[in-house]
Amino acid sequence: MTYSFFMPTVNLMGRGSAKEVGERCKILGGKKVLVVTDKDLTRLGLVNRIAGYIEEAGLKTVVFDGAQPNPTDKNVEKGEQVYRKEKCDMIVSLGGGSSIDCAKGIGLVIGNGGSIRDYEGVDKSTKPMPPLVAVNTTSGTASEMTRFCIITNTDTKVKMAIVDWRVTASVSINDPEIMAMMPPGLTAATGMDALTHAVEAYVSTIATPITDACALKAIELIFKYLRSAVAYGENMEARDAMTYAQFLAGMAFNNASLGYVHAMAHQLGGFYDLPHGVCNAILLPHVQRFNMIANPLRFVDMAVAMGEKVDGLSVRDGAEKALKAIRQLSEDISIPAGLGQLNVKEEDFETMAKNAMKDACSFTNPVTAKLEDVINIFRAAM
Numbered sequence: 001m002t003y004s005f006f007m008p009t010v011n012l013m014g015r016g017s018a019k020e021v022g023e024r025c026k027i028l029g030g031k032k033v034l035v036v037t038d039k040d041l042t043r044l045g046l047v048n049r050i051a052g053y054i055e056e057a058g059l060k061t062v063v064f065d066g067a068q069p070n071p072t073d074k075n076v077e078k079g080e081q082v083y084r085k086e087k088c089d090m091i092v093s094l095g096g097g098s099s100i101d102c103a104k105g106i107g108l109v110i111g112n113g114g115s116i117r118d119y120e121g122v123d124k125s126t127k128p129m130p131p132l133v134a135v136n137t138t139s140g141t142a143s144e145m146t147r148f149c150i151i152t153n154t155d156t157k158v159k160m161a162i163v164d165w166r167v168t169a170s171v172s173i174n175d176p177e178i179m180a181m182m183p184p185g186l187t188a189a190t191g192m193d194a195l196t197h198a199v200e201a202y203v204s205t206i207a208t209p210i211t212d213a214c215a216l217k218a219i220e221l222i223f224k225y226l227r228s229a230v231a232y233g234e235n236m237e238a239r240d241a242m243t244y245a246q247f248l249a250g251m252a253f254n255n256a257s258l259g260y261v262h263a264m265a266h267q268l269g270g271f272y273d274l275p276h277g278v279c280n281a282i283l284l285p286h287v288q289r290f291n292m293i294a295n296p297l298r299f300v301d302m303a304v305a306m307g308e309k310v311d312g313l314s315v316r317d318g319a320e321k322a323l324k325a326i327r328q329l330s331e332d333i334s335i336p337a338g339l340g341q342l343n344v345k346e347e348d349f350e351t352m353a354k355n356a357m358k359d360a361c362s363f364t365n366p367v368t369a370k371l372e373d374v375i376n377i378f379r380a381a382m
Ligand SMILES: [Fe+2]
Pocket: 141, 193, 194, 197, 262, 276, 280
């Protein structure tokens, strides 16, 4: 088997890096930029600021702020219409995973035609999309640097996993000063999403030494800094560390892929429009309990990265420490304890479990699951 490693060519990190967005658009040869974002960021004034940087570099901007949380095929279609009508020639996404995924979807359809539904699966595109600069505002989905694009099909309510190397942004920007605008709940949920990326990549069936190094460092940083970032959003040391953590977790899962936490969380997002990070955080210890038999030593490695002491413990006890530490972190940052609190209904388990087994993320889970296993995990997470 051969392995690939994907990521954007240019990645800007650190305080003030968002100011370079205009220069980067200019280098990419853009004249008129479609800024894909959401209404909250427009209200906060961030959209004007970023559009200002782009215009200072001599480019024109058009704002499309119709990316909803859990972006849909309809959002993509509307954005595509604005892009064509305004004759744009490149895209800047401003926001977290939702805005970035919506921007990727627009780019994919602009470059390849048809509907976004045609690209569900792996590498379905045949032509490049317009240049995309992704300015990330959360830590995070890491969508600014991955080849993953998740769009909800509004007819089936399924979150379509589009995994395509051509949706990778040309330039990613992670500026911790922008992350400092995130409220505590969003910081907690997106931080747990990043942790889930690192954990699922570390136990994935296609993990490599490169993705392992990224995943373990991400886990270490998240356990050191996520609580502080939630407690005090202006803590720039914590915000800076979390941008690196989520980026490293992105490097890990962009190449080692994910597992049943994401495959199942996508169904909860599609069915009930629930926040992705919260669904992951709740499912994470339950899926990893199921996964532990595949390679318990990997769970001991993760426990060590989480700051747990494992000296003198059996492999089993050391591995258990990783699950306990995940639960404690979730509790400390006020993640809901179970799916029951989110009004998830048992009657939907079977359909969601069937769809989860078809989700591209499930293919690299370290334990092969039967339908009953997936249903049982949903039940345990209630
Ligand atoms: Fe995720």
